[in-house]
Amino acid sequence: MADPLLNVRNLRVGFQTDQGLLTAVDDVSFSIEAGKTLGIVGESGCGKSVTAMSILRLLPQPAGRILGGEVMFEGRDLSKISLEEMRRVRGNDIAMIFQEPMTALNPVHPVGRQIIEAILLHKPMSATDALRRAVELMNWVGIPAPDQRVNEYPHQLSGGMRQRVMIAMALSCSPRALIADEPTTALDVTVQAQILELLKRLQNETGMAVILITHDLGVIAETCDDVAVMYAGRIAERGPVGQIFARPLHPYTQGLMACVPKLDHPPKTPLPVIPGMVPSLREMPAGCRFASRCPNAHSDSVLAERQPWQECGHGHGVEACACFAATLSAK
Amino acid sequence: MRMLCGNTFREMSLLTVQNLKVHYPVRGGVFHSTKAWCKAVDGVSLSLEPGETLGLVGESGCGKSTVAKAVVRLLKPTAGQVVFEGHDITHSGQGALRTLRRQMQMVFQDPAESLNPRHTVGQILEEPFLIQKLGARSDRTEWVDDLLRRVGLPPDAVHRYPFEFSGGQRQRIGIARALALKPKLIVCDEPVSALDVSVQAQVLNLLLELQRAFGLAYLFIAHDLSVVKHMSDRVAVMYLGKIVELATMDELYRNPLHAYTKALLDAVPAPDPTKRRQRQLLRGDVPSPINPPEGCAFGHRMNHPRWKESVGMDLKLVEMKAGHWVQRCPCCVG
Numbered sequence: 001m002a003d004p005l006l007n008v009r010n011l012r013v014g015f016q017t018d019q020g021l022l023t024a025v026d027d028v029s030f031s032i033e034a035g036k037t038l039g040i041v042g043e044s045g046c047g048k049s050v051t052a053m054s055i056l057r058l059l060p061q062p063a064g065r066i067l068g069g070e071v072m073f074e075g076r077d078l079s080k081i082s083l084e085e086m087r088r089v090r091g092n093d094i095a096m097i098f099q100e101p102m103t104a105l106n107p108v109h110p111v112g113r114q115i116i117e118a119i120l121l122h123k124p125m126s127a128t129d130a131l132r133r134a135v136e137l138m139n140w141v142g143i144p145a146p147d148q149r150v151n152e153y154p155h156q157l158s159g160g161m162r163q164r165v166m167i168a169m170a171l172s173c174s175p176r177a178l179i180a181d182e183p184t185t186a187l188d189v190t191v192q193a194q195i196l197e198l199l200k201r202l203q204n205e206t207g208m209a210v211i212l213i214t215h216d217l218g219v220i221a222e223t224c225d226d227v228a229v230m231y232a233g234r235i236a237e238r239g240p241v242g243q244i245f246a247r248p249l250h251p252y253t254q255g256l257m258a259c260v261p262k263l264d265h266p267p268k269t270p271l272p273v274i275p276g277m278v279p280s281l282r283e284m285p286a287g288c289r290f291a292s293r294c295p296n297a298h299s300d301s302v303l304a305e306r307q308p309w310q311e312c313g314h315g316h317g318v319e320a321c322a323c324f325a326a327t328l329s330a331k
Numbered sequence: 332m333r334m335l336c337g338n339t340f341r342e343m344s345l346l347t348v349q350n351l352k353v354h355y356p357v358r359g360g361v362f363h364s365t366k367a368w369c370k371a372v373d374g375v376s377l378s379l380e381p382g383e384t385l386g387l388v389g390e391s392g393c394g395k396s397t398v399a400k401a402v403v404r405l406l407k408p409t410a411g412q413v414v415f416e417g418h419d420i421t422h423s424g425q426g427a428l429r430t431l432r433r434q435m436q437m438v439f440q441d442p443a444e445s446l447n448p449r450h451t452v453g454q455i456l457e458e459p460f461l462i463q464k465l466g467a468r469s470d471r472t473e474w475v476d477d478l479l480r481r482v483g484l485p486p487d488a489v490h491r492y493p494f495e496f497s498g499g500q501r502q503r504i505g506i507a508r509a510l511a512l513k514p515k516l517i518v519c520d521e522p523v524s525a526l527d528v529s530v531q532a533q534v535l536n537l538l539l540e541l542q543r544a545f546g547l548a549y550l551f552i553a554h555d556l557s558v559v560k561h562m563s564d565r566v567a568v569m570y571l572g573k574i575v576e577l578a579t580m581d582e583l584y585r586n587p588l589h590a591y592t593k594a595l596l597d598a599v600p601a602p603d604p605t606k607r608r609q610r611q612l613l614r615g616d617v618p619s620p621i622n623p624p625e626g627c628a629f630g631h632r633m634n635h636p637r638w639k640e641s642v643g644m645d646l647k648l649v650e651m652k653a654g655h656w657v658q659r660c661p662c663c664v665g
Contacts (some may be wrong), residue, residue, distance in 0.1 A: 003592060043527040044498075158616040159391075188390040190599040190613040196600075197612055216575060218600030225349055241604045259532035260602055261561035267580060268384075268562065270536045274529040277497055 004072075005209050006029035006055070006094075006177055011069035011079075013047075013054045022281040023067065024050045026233045032226070034176065037203065037210040039224035039241070041217060041256075045278060047233040048213045052179045054079070055211075057086050058098055073177075092122040093097040095170035099182035101162035105154040111165045112138075112150030115172055122173045135172070137168040142198060160191035164198065171202060173217040184219065196223050217260055223243060228313070229253045232278050232289040239316030249328065252290045288321040296323035343417055345516060345548050346379040346435075347404065351411035353397050357621055369621045371397040373572035374411070376403030376504075376648070380578050381515060384549040386580070388556060388595065390617045394572040395552045399520045402550060403437050433463060436509035440521035442501035448494040452479075452629070453489035459511040478507040481544075482537060499530035501539065510541060518550045523558060535562065539586055556599050560584055565654075566591045571628040572620055574648060575663070578655040588651060591629045591662040630662030638663040 013025040025047040032038045040048045053059050055071050055078065064318040078089065090096075098104040106114055115134040119125060125133070128266045131150070138146035141164045154162055163183060170178055181200065184192035200223060203210055210285040212224060220227055221241065228238045229252065237250040258272040265271070276293045285291065302322050310320035310328060320328055353372040367371045372394040379385050387395050400406045402413060405419060413421050420431060439445040446455055456475045460466055466474065479488055482503040489498040493501055502522060509517050521539070523531040535558065540662040541547060553559045559566060560580055567577040568591065576589040594613040615632050618624060624631035626642035641660040657664055 011634070031402070043529060053511075160616055188617075189556070189600075190390060190594060191616065192611060193598040194612055196608075215604040216600065217528070221602050221604040222600040245604050253353045256528065257602065259529050261532070261535070262602065263557050263560060263584065263599065265557075265561060267560060268539055268564075270539065271532040273532045273536060273559070275533075277499070277530075 003033075005034045005074070006211075007031040007070075008051075008055065009070045010074065011051065011054065011071065012067040013050050013059065013064065013068045015064050019282055023284075024064075024233055024281065026284075027052065027069070028230070028233075028235050029069075030182060030228050030235065030238060032209045032211060033125070034209050035203070035207045036225045037223055038214055039209065040230060041214045041215060041220050041221040041227060042230035043215060043278060046230045048215075048230055049181055051230070052096070052181050052211065052213055055179065056090055056094060057083075057246070058090075058096075068281070076176040088122070091118055091170075091175070092173045093175055094177045094179065095173070096179040096181065097163070097166045097170050097177040097183050099185050101159065101166045101176045101186075102154060104166060105162060107154055110153055111152050111157065111162075115150075115165070115169045117204045118169045119172045133172070134168075141165075141170070141171070141202070142194075148256075158191075159187050160194060163187065163191075163195055167195075167198065169210075171206070174206060175208060177211065178203075179211045179213070181213045182215070183212070185214070185216070192219070199223070209231055217257060229256070233281070234289060234319065236290065236320045237316075239312075239318075240314060243314060243316045247316075249312065249316075249324070250290075250321075251294050251296060251324060255293075255295075288319070288323070290321070291323075294321075294323060296321075298323050343490060344378040344414075345381045345416060346550075347412075347414040348375060348377050348398075348402060349412040349414070351375045351398065351401055351413065352409045353394075353401050353406065354409040367621050369412045369619075370572050370623060371620055372401065372408075373620075373623075375569070375572070375574055376411075376576055377567055377574065377577065379548050379550060381543070381548055382546045384551050384563045386559035386566040387550065387552045387569060388554065388559050388566060388594075389569035392617050392620070393569045394620070396520050398519045398554055399437065399550060400529075403435050403518050405430070405437070413494070429462070432514075434514050435514040435516040435518065436512065436514045438502075438505050438522045439516045441525055441560045442498065442505045443493065446501060446508075447503055448493055451490055451492055452484075452496075455493070455504060456489075459508060463512060463546065465512075466539070474511070478511055481510065481541070482507040484507065497530070498526050499533060502526060503532050506541070507539065508533075510545070513545065514547070516548045516550065518552075521554065522551075524553060524555065531558070534615065538562065544553055550557075556596060568595065571617060571623055573628075573646075573658065575629065575654075575658045576656065577648065578657075582652070582655050586655075588655070588657045588664050589629075590633065627658075627660040627662050630660060631661070635662035 009029050011028045012024045014021045034177050042048050054066055066079045083231045112134050116130045119133055134144045136151055139180045143149050184195050224241050227241050229236045229243045233254050237253045256273040274293050287303045288307050291298050291303050307319050307321045311317045351372055355369040357367040357369055359366045375398055389395055392581050436618045453475055455472050456478055458473045484503055523534050549563050563580045565579050566583045567574045570591050576592045630638035630641055645662050646658050649659040650656050
């Protein structure tokens with residue numbers, strides 16, 4: 001196995017609120033190699049975006065802070081370096097694209113100017129060269145007539161085109177890693193397919209690593225090499241995409257896969273559901289966080305004690321809750 | 332019984348929409364004059380039987396939600412006809428519409444924005460009865476309790492406010508409100524697209540259960556084709572203000588005829604990594620409904636070599652097979 005480009009170890013992120021310190025991400029570890037795509041999947045509020053934000057130290061201030069763990073990138077721990085150094089990493093080494101390109105783009109500046117701003121921030125270059133580079137980038141991400149589009153404002157572009165502008169901006173300094181936080185959630189399926197295809201192509205051309213955050217299992221299945229399934233601030237299961245889909249081990253992963261209506265599911269029949277809701281951060285048990293919704297029977301100790309992480313080979317690992325751990329060793 | 336169900340006897344449709352058009356003026360210039368027309372819905376015809384679910388799919392901006400609002404008469408159609416249970420409601424006034432709304436209700440996409448944040452859930456659910464002047468206070472309290480039980484919310488929800496609930500529970504409140512007057516038709520405009528998958532499954536199951544219990548008909552709008560397939564008996568595919576294909580759910584998914592339907596189905600990512608494939612990518616976006624292209628709008632987007640032939644043609648829905656209608660143009664239907 002090659003050395004990972006980005007290695008997140010035991011990351012813990014908390015928010016200071018009126019009700020005290022809430023731990024949104026609790027002991028999350030994963031790594032990603034260059035040229036690979038890691039999918040992070042989970043329901044809203046499970047800590048996907050907070051994990052991504054804390055890699056780039058973009059947590060809302062002053063409430064959010066990294067409580068522990070490390071984010072190793074090219075021999076440096078991003079969670080410990082100075083803000084000055086961090087600013088050089090953002091956009092230059094690791095770039096990020098967001099869910100809603102309309103809110104991420106500045107509405108009062110032409111899109112070209114916004115791309116140029118990103119280039120000039122990191123690269124010594126004349127304004128004319130930067131403009132030429134911006135047009136090149138827009139052409140690269142498949143924006144038709146880029147020399148005209150460069151002068152247009154975000155509201156003049158469609159959702160898909162805006163997301164392409166975001167991608168052009170993110171890739172302007174050839175980052176080694178790209179974090180894409182729900183890049184296609186606001187888009188139609190047809191445009192989603194275009195954007196996913198584009199990301200794949202750009203990744204093949206640049207060899208960058210991509211962290212793709214989504215709640216859509218279909219998107220994960222189509223684009224990722226590895227998956228981390230997050231639940232309530234922890235990783236429930238992690239492994240190669242083929243393994244996870246063929247043999248999901250954690251009851252949460254199993255439930256998540258079962259409740260998506262599939263095109264070949266018998267119509268108008270009840271779908272399998274995961275009953276109940278994610279427990280609130282204030283009432284999070286120390287042990288298995290899925291226990292309250294789990295179909296398996298539990299002893300009280302499952303809720304009280306942190307359940308061990310178990311590796312099952314081929315990089316497939318799972319938080320082995322006592323309710324199913326026995327079946328793992330049997331296999 | 333056989334006689335009744337056979338082809339010779341057909342029940343009156345619950346809802347019939349004929350050639351519905353909703354055009355908005357685009358104003359501008361010094362005198363605020365009408366510069367152009369935005370043809371949000373441009374000639375849609377469909378019908379809905381009692382207890383049936385008709386799915387409506389298409390990309391954003393194709394006019395799905397405008398059709399929904401015109402059907403429940405939250406907006407006034409520019410042309411065409413909306414007939415509900417044999418009554419033409421296209422031009423009904425406020426009084427007639429109020430009576431009508433006992434029969435047809437709507438569930439909106441964002442439950443947070445469609446519930447009054449200053450009202451308790453009890454007040455929200457009681458309001459339909461108050462507007463319709465139904466029941467004494469004790470009756471209404473009983474009905475509200477019954478509604479909460481029906482949609483799977485705890486009885487103490489009555490005294491709580493919408494913000495105290497999760498997205499899925501709020502959508503249950505929205506559904507309970509639509510259900511309050513025991514309507515025959517509920518128009519669901521993207522009812523689950525703001526919800527997480529595990530909650531989405533719960534809400535879809537609730538909708539199916541209520542349909543069985545009350546014989547509801549749904550006009551079900553969604554952009555997720557797997558969800559629409561799961562819920563619908565028949566599906567209509569919309570593109571730029573027009574229906575391009577309409578068929579039973581099975582037929583449409585198994586045998587799509589229009590190039591747009593095929594492209595839409597092909598774009599759905601399959602939750603199965605062994606089925607990765609090179610897809611035929613649909614280029615471009617839905618064109619603006621202001622000054623739409625002439626002829627077949629989809630052929631124009633795809634730059635189809637035979638698109639020119641469709642200009643000037645009367646692009647009507649044609650019944651290719653029993654119950655399978657498609658807009659027949661030379662470029663999109665092979």
